[in-house]
Amino acid sequence: MKGYLCEDTVEGIFTGVYDAWVSGMEIGHENVRLFLKRQYEPELFFEYEEVFSDADKAEKVARTIRKKISGEAFRRVYRTAMSSQPDRADAIYRFLMEGFRYKEDTLRMLQLPAVGRVFELARKVANEAHLFLEFIRFKQLKNGVLFAVIAPKSNVLTLVAPHFEDRFSGENWIIYDETRALAAVHEALKPYAIARLTEEQAGVFLDKNKEKDGYTDLWKVFFNTIGIEDRKNYRCQRTMMPLWYRKHMTEFL
Amino acid sequence: MEIGQGTAELKEKLRILSDAAKYDAACTSSGVDRPGKPGTLGNASAAGICHSFASDGRCISLLKILLTNHCIYDCKYCINRRSNDVERAAFTPDEVCALTIEFYRRNYIEGLFLSSGVMKSPDHTMAQVYEVLYKLREVHQFRGYIHVKAIPGADMALIDQIGLLADRMSINLELPTAESLRSLAPHKSRQTILGPMRQIQAGIVDSRLSMGQTARLERAYGAKSFSNGIFRLGEQQRDGLGGSAGHVIDGRDLSVGQALEGYGGRRGLVRRERNEIRTYVPAGQSTQIIVGATPESDYHMMMVTQALYQKYDLKRVFFSAYVGINEDSALPAPGEKPPLLREHRLYQADWLLRFYGFRAEELLSEDKPNFNVFLDPKCDWAVRHLECFPVEINLAAYELLLRVPGIGAKSARRIIQARRMGKLDFPDLKKLGVVLKRAHYFITCGGRQMYPVKLEENRITAGLISDSQKKNWQIEHQESFRQLSLFDDMKLEIPPTVEDFHKAAAGQL
Numbered sequence: 069m070k071g072y073l074c075e076d077t078v079e080g081i082f083t084g085v086y087d088a089w090v091s092g093m094e095i096g097h098e099n100v101r102l103f104l105k106r107q108y109e110p111e112l113f114f115e116y117e118e119v120f121s122d123a124d125k126a127e128k129v130a131r132t133i134r135k136k137i138s139g140e141a142f143r144r145v146y147r148t149a150m151s152s153q154p155d156r157a158d159a160i161y162r163f164l165m166e167g168f169r170y171k172e173d174t175l176r177m178l179q180l181p182a183v184g185r186v187f188e189l190a191r192k193v194a195n196e197a198h199l200f201l202e203f204i205r206f207k208q209l210k211n212g213v214l215f216a217v218i219a220p221k222s223n224v225l226t227l228v229a230p231h232f233e234d235r236f237s238g239e240n241w242i243i244y245d246e247t248r249a250l251a252a253v254h255e256a257l258k259p260y261a262i263a264r265l266t267e268e269q270a271g272v273f274l275d276k277n278k279e280k281d282g283y284t285d286l287w288k289v290f291f292n293t294i295g296i297e298d299r300k301n302y303r304c305q306r307t308m309m310p311l312w313y314r315k316h317m318t319e320f321l
Numbered sequence: 322m323e324i325g326q327g328t329a330e331l332k333e334k335l336r337i338l339s340d341a342a343k344y345d346a347a348c349t350s351s352g353v354d355r356p357g358k359p360g361t362l363g364n365a366s367a368a369g370i371c372h373s374f375a376s377d378g379r380c381i382s383l384l385k386i387l388l389t390n391h392c393i394y395d396c397k398y399c400i401n402r403r404s405n406d407v408e409r410a411a412f413t414p415d416e417v418c419a420l421t422i423e424f425y426r427r428n429y430i431e432g433l434f435l436s437s438g439v440m441k442s443p444d445h446t447m448a449q450v451y452e453v454l455y456k457l458r459e460v461h462q463f464r465g466y467i468h469v470k471a472i473p474g475a476d477m478a479l480i481d482q483i484g485l486l487a488d489r490m491s492i493n494l495e496l497p498t499a500e501s502l503r504s505l506a507p508h509k510s511r512q513t514i515l516g517p518m519r520q521i522q523a524g525i526v527d528s529r530l531s532m533g534q535t536a537r538l539e540r541a542y543g544a545k546s547f548s549n550g551i552f553r554l555g556e557q558q559r560d561g562l563g564g565s566a567g568h569v570i571d572g573r574d575l576s577v578g579q580a581l582e583g584y585g586g587r588r589g590l591v592r593r594e595r596n597e598i599r600t601y602v603p604a605g606q607s608t609q610i611i612v613g614a615t616p617e618s619d620y621h622m623m624m625v626t627q628a629l630y631q632k633y634d635l636k637r638v639f640f641s642a643y644v645g646i647n648e649d650s651a652l653p654a655p656g657e658k659p660p661l662l663r664e665h666r667l668y669q670a671d672w673l674l675r676f677y678g679f680r681a682e683e684l685l686s687e688d689k690p691n692f693n694v695f696l697d698p699k700c701d702w703a704v705r706h707l708e709c710f711p712v713e714i715n716l717a718a719y720e721l722l723l724r725v726p727g728i729g730a731k732s733a734r735r736i737i738q739a740r741r742m743g744k745l746d747f748p749d750l751k752k753l754g755v756v757l758k759r760a761h762y763f764i765t766c767g768g769r770q771m772y773p774v775k776l777e778e779n780r781i782t783a784g785l786i787s788d789s790q791k792k793n794w795q796i797e798h799q800e801s802f803r804q805l806s807l808f809d810d811m812k813l814e815i816p817p818t819v820e821d822f823h824k825a826a827a828g829q830l
Contacts, residue, residue, distance in 0.1 A: 176738040179749045202372050206427040214426060232428075234357040235364045239426065257359055282328060283423050289332050290424075293340045294385060295376035298644045298659055304378025308371070318429070319373060 070095065073105045074119040074157055078149045081157045082126035084119045088161060097165050102157040137167040141175055147190040147197075150223040159185045196220060197227035203309070204228065204243060205318040207281045214241040217277055217316045225252050229260045244273050284318050291319040335420065337410040341390040341401050342436055345493075345609065346641040350382040350431035350466040352604030353488045363425060363432075363464035365488065370431050383434035383468060384424055388412055388449055392438030396495075396506040397649045398614050401438045405647065411440065414453040418461060425465050432466030432488070433457070439472055447475040447483065454486040466604075471521070473513035480517055481601075484524050489604040489636070492518050497625040501615040504651055515633075521606050522633050528601035537634050538605050540675065542730040547678030547720055551630055605636030612667060613660040614643040614652055618690035623670055623681035630674065640667045662793060666692040673698055676730050677723045695786045695793065700726040703763055704785070707776050710763040714750065715740050726785075727760030747771050758788055 070091055074084030084102045092100040101114075110116070133142045145160050153159075162182035167174045178184050206214035214236065218224075225245050229252040232241060236254070243252045249270050254260040265273070314320040351369030371380035389411035390401045400407065412420075421433045435453060437446050450469060457463040469487040471480055484490055492514055496502045499511045526536045537545075537552070545552045608629060610622065626638045642659035645652065670692065673679040677699070684698050685691070693701040703710065703726050712725055714736060722733040732754040739745060739753060746766045751757055761771040762781045774780065 170742075173742055176735075177742045178735065178739050178752055179743055179745065184752045202370055204428050208427065216428070236362065236426065237357050238360040238362065281427075283427060286328075286332055286335055286420070287424060287427070287429050289336050290339050290384070290386075291373060291375065291381070293336050294343050294381060295379070296343055296644060299377040299379075299642070299661065301378040302376060305374045305376060308374040308378060308380065317373070318427070 069114050070100050071108070071111075071114045071116045072100070072102050072119050073108065073116055074102060075121050076104050076106060077121065078146060079123060079126040080119065080121045081149050081160060082129040083122045084157055085129050085161055085164060086122075086125040087117075087119050097161075100161075102161045104154065104157055107154040133164065133167070136171065137164075137174055138172045141167060141172075144175065144186060144190040147193040147227070148186050150227065151189045151193050152221045152223075153189055155185075156189060159189060162186075193222045193224070193227070196222050197224040199309075199313060200224050200228050201231050203313050203317055204232075205316065206241060207277070207279070207284070207318070209276055209279050209281075212240065214239055215273075215276060216241070216243045217246055217274075218243060219247050219315055220245060223248060223250075225250055225262060228252075229254070229262075233260050242273075244270075246270070246274075284321075287318055331416060331420075334410045334412055334416070335386070337408050338387045338390060338412060339385065341407075341438075342385045342387045342434075344400065344641065344644060344646075345385065345434075345436060345470075346379075346639040347468070347491060347607055347609060347637070348380055348382045348385055348434060349607075349637065350468075352636055353466070355464055357464060358462075361462040361464055362422065365432070365464070365466045372428065372430055382431045383466065384421055384430045384432070385434040386412070386417070386420075386436075388417065388435060388437035388446070388453065389440050390438045391440045393441070394439055394506070394508040396509065397647060397651055398495075398505055398611060398643065400646050402647070414449060414456055417453045418456050421457060421465075422461055422463060425463070430465075432468070434468040436470035437472065443472045443475040444479065447472055447479045451479060451483050451486075454483060458486045468604075471517050473509050473517065475517070477517070477520055480520060481524060484521060484602045485599055487602060489607060490521055490602050491607040491609070492521075493609045494625075494629070495609070495611055496615055497610055497617045497622055498615075501617065505614065518606065518608070518633050518635075521602060524601045525605065525634070528603075532598070532600060538636060542676050542734075543719075544676055544678065549680065550678040551627055551674050551680055605634070607635055607637040607639060609639040609641055612640050612642050612664050618685075619663070619667065619670075619692050620681070620685040620687065620690035622667060623674075623685055626667075626671060627674060627681040638671060640664050640671070662694065663692070666698060670698045678720055679724075696782070696789065697726075699724075700759060700785050700789075704778050704782050707778060707781075710776060711765045711770065712763060713768070714745050714764050714766050725760055725763045727756035727758065727763075729754070759785060 070088075072084045072088045074080040081102070088100045088102055089097075103116075105118075130142065133145060145163065148156055148160055148163075159182070163174075163186040166177070166180050166182050170177060174180075174183055175187075178187055200218060200220060204216045204218055206216045209215050223245070225243065225248075229243065232243070232252075233254060238256050239254070240256050241254045244265075245251065249265045249267075251263045251265055251273070252260050253263055349369050350365070350371075352367060353365050354367040355365040357364035369382060371382045373381040375381055387401075389409075390407070391409050391411060392399075392401045392403055395403045417433070417435065421430070424430045425432065433453075435450055437450060440446050440449075454467060454469065457467065466489075467487045468489040468491065469483055471483070471490050471492045473492060480490075494514055495506060495509070502509060502511060502514075525538070529538075530536055539545075540552050544550055547553065610625070612622070622640075629635045629638055642661050642664040643653065644659045645655035645657050648655055670679075670681075670684055673684065674681065679699075679702070684702055692698055696704070703724070709721075709724065712721055714722075719733055719737055722728050722736060723730065728736070732750075735753040736745065736750070736755075739749070744767060745753075747757065747761070750760070750764075750766070757771065762774055762776075762784065764770075774784070
């Protein structure tokens with residue numbers, strides 16, 4: 069049995085798929101597994117090999133998925149890679165095994181365990197990303213920049229940023245993912261970019277987040293009066309907006 | 322936009338006017354896809370986006386406020402009626418614009434939902450509403466969602482102009498029969514409500530046709546193609562609104578063709594501006610019916626709802642459980658619980674009409690005018706029509722799958738797609754999102770049932786009810802105490818760990 073340890077990025081996982089595939093052809097795909105460097109537990113009878121991310125190999129894998137399976141399959145695999153579940157790398161590998169066999173029909177074959185798992189993971193990520201479209205709260209800083217902090221479970225930044233790029237094209241805005249120290253930065257009328265922050269830079273961001281914004285109070289007034297007392301239903305509210313999402317939401321601060 | 326020193330005053334106004342607007346049920350931001358434009362603010366997505374959820378669990382998608390709660394009318398059910406002694410306030414159009422845009426920029430809201438009490442006259446109020454919309458769209462270039470309530474009795478030209486700027490318009494039907502309306506809302510009449518509704522419909526038809534679209538609105542999940550569904554072509558000619566007063570407006574009947582004749586040729590309903598076509602009320606119109614203030618049955622409500630969909634091509638009909646706020650001999654006493662379960666059942670049935678190809682007559686009848694308290698309308702229909710079941714998952718048509726309790730539009734689609742690739746069995750169905758708890762009574766996979774259950778009305782009903790009883794109780798008794806049961810483990814059950822298994826195997830447990 070062979071285990072491949074890859075980095076937790078799309079590039080890392082795709083390089084892992086590439087390397088694992090090569091040896092899978094020799095010793096059988098069922099004898100190869102993918103792990104993430106930070107999230108694996110060593111098992112007996114496994115020979116581990118480290119994967120060094122390689123843009124060329126990752127690019128080849130991405131191109132092959134698009135060509136051999138479909139564009140939608142690539143999007144689903146990408147979302148799966150953004151998940152926080154420890155088996156995501158291996159799930160992608162198993163999915164691609166089926167994918168290269170059944171081609172564009174694969175996505176519909178939810179009966180297959182590998183396809184079902186990727187469907188499940190991708191849906192979870194997509195749902196979380198959608199909720200962040202709803203629940204991200206910007207705050208206007210003194211310099212006019214709109215600034216938002218989020219703490220998502222999945223890595224949703226690249227999934228939500230395009231929405232705001234379209235919506236707030238004329239604004240300068242930053243969405244900061246505090247769990248991963250990543251930020252989506254958008255300058256008015258330009259495409260957004262993802263930046264990885266150092267601890268020092270992150271500190272500056274969090275200082276900025278303490279600034280006051282005059283509209284937060286108005287929003288709280290609205291939020292608190294709009295509920296109907298006779299119908300109050302906190303249980304339903306929690307179902308629609310689970311507590312952990314509320315960490316950085318203006319109305320609950 | 323700066324708000325300066327008037328903040329405290331603005332806060333007070335916002336409190337009064339959002340408090341006055343909260344009894345309006347509709348808060349959807351769906352129905353229109355509008356991409357952003359570089360340099361301007363906003364876009365809209367057809368699925369709609371909620372931004373928060375209030376303490377009553379309802380979504381907050383739009384900034385739902387009244388322009389003013391001054392009102393010359395005296396509708397008995399309304400908190401803002403003339404005879405009530407409540408705090409009154411009025412926004413200026415600029416204040417509404419500032420709030421909308423600044424809230425929108427912070428991603429608090431998806432747009433504006435503007436309604437209003439009637440100040441001075443319907444025309445005066447609608448003119449102010451128009452000013453707000455004009456400023457938002459033309460001065461601030463706002464591309465977010467705007468929903469406007471039309472005020473019964475306002476001038477037609479005003480409504481047409483507003484329709485070009487808004488995404489959705491709605492006029493509240495309030496009460497399902499003309500008699501109830503007369504008794505509770507003496508200043509409104511069926512004519513002044515259905516008249517503008519017809520006018521907006523005609524405008525939408527005009528606008529859609531001139532854009533090369535079908536006259537009637539698009540409906541999700543292929544609902545227009547159901548053989549027996551309410552949106553089937555030619556369906557609009559059927560009789561509607563249960564023969565009650567007011568479905569003929571100033572001598573014109575209501576088919577789309579005639580509506581076109583009546584109002585047609587108004588080229589003004591599509592406007593070309595800055596290289597962009599602006600359509601008339603692109604997200605369709607909606608309405609709201611109050612539930613539980615008057616004695617109408619569920620059957621009556623559903624027939625009216627169906628007629629509204631068919632004859633007026635409404636996008637949505639909203640139901641609002643009556644919350645007792647005013648004291649009046651014609652109304653339920655204040656403090657009585659709003660009929661939430663009834664409202665819930667009506668919404669469930671509304672979904673069956675719009676997405677599942679059911680008709681109101683199938684769900685209820687004169688003899689059985691109200692929904693089952695214990696079972697949802699679909700389960701209720703299914704146990705009364707066991708002759709249609711069991712349905713074979715690997716063979717049944719889409720329309721038939723949709724009729725099975727526990728299978729929704731999405732899972733039915735997935736079944737159709739997945740079974741092309743291979744036979745489906747019960748564990749697969751679970752993965753596709755089918756709720757087997759309800760569905761297993763009514764389906765077979767490869768000719769086999771999941772459990773050997775006889776297709777007997779009483780037995781199935783008992784099984785279904787035991788599943789849904791807790792849920793129904795919770796809808797009726799939200800946030801109240803819960804009955805203790807001897808067998809209740811208070812969710813303390815911890816699943817056995819690996820060590821437990823080892824211990825059990827070694828005889829240590």
